[in-house]
Amino acid sequence: MTGESHTPAPTDYLANERTYLAWIRTGITVIALGFVVAKFGIIIRELVPNAPSTSYHLSSEIGIILVLIGGGMQLLALRSFFRNKRNIDTGRYVPSTIPEALAGLLSVVIAILVVVYMVITL
Numbered sequence: 001m002t003g004e005s006h007t008p009a010p011t012d013y014l015a016n017e018r019t020y021l022a023w024i025r026t027g028i029t030v031i032a033l034g035f036v037v038a039k040f041g042i043i044i045r046e047l048v049p050n051a052p053s054t055s056y057h058l059s060s061e062i063g064i065i066l067v068l069i070g071g072g073m074q075l076l077a078l079r080s081f082f083r084n085k086r087n088i089d090t091g092r093y094v095p096s097t098i099p100e101a102l103a104g105l106l107s108v109v110i111a112i113l114v115v116v117y118m119v120i121t122l
Helices: 010-047 053-090 098-120
Strands: none
Touching (some): 010 053, 010 098
């Protein structure tokens, strides 16, 4: 801003909080998906005793990767929340694209991992 004073409105902080909570929900969903995928391998092993061992080992590995990606999304959300709060406090808007682009790429990685797992376990 050029010489203008900026008094943050409560709605600025509430919008930042809503965005943060949306990212948290997304991260929790990815973590839950990872847990389900990891445990699905155990179910396959129990229901189909002669199933190839690679299917449930791969399930565990992909599940762990998904949980780590979900945790990474949580960290990105927290970082973004505090950066946006600081920007609201100082009255300057600095758009960010890297965290959003990274989250989008992580979503693509999740989709690819799930598709690979589905193709291998058919």
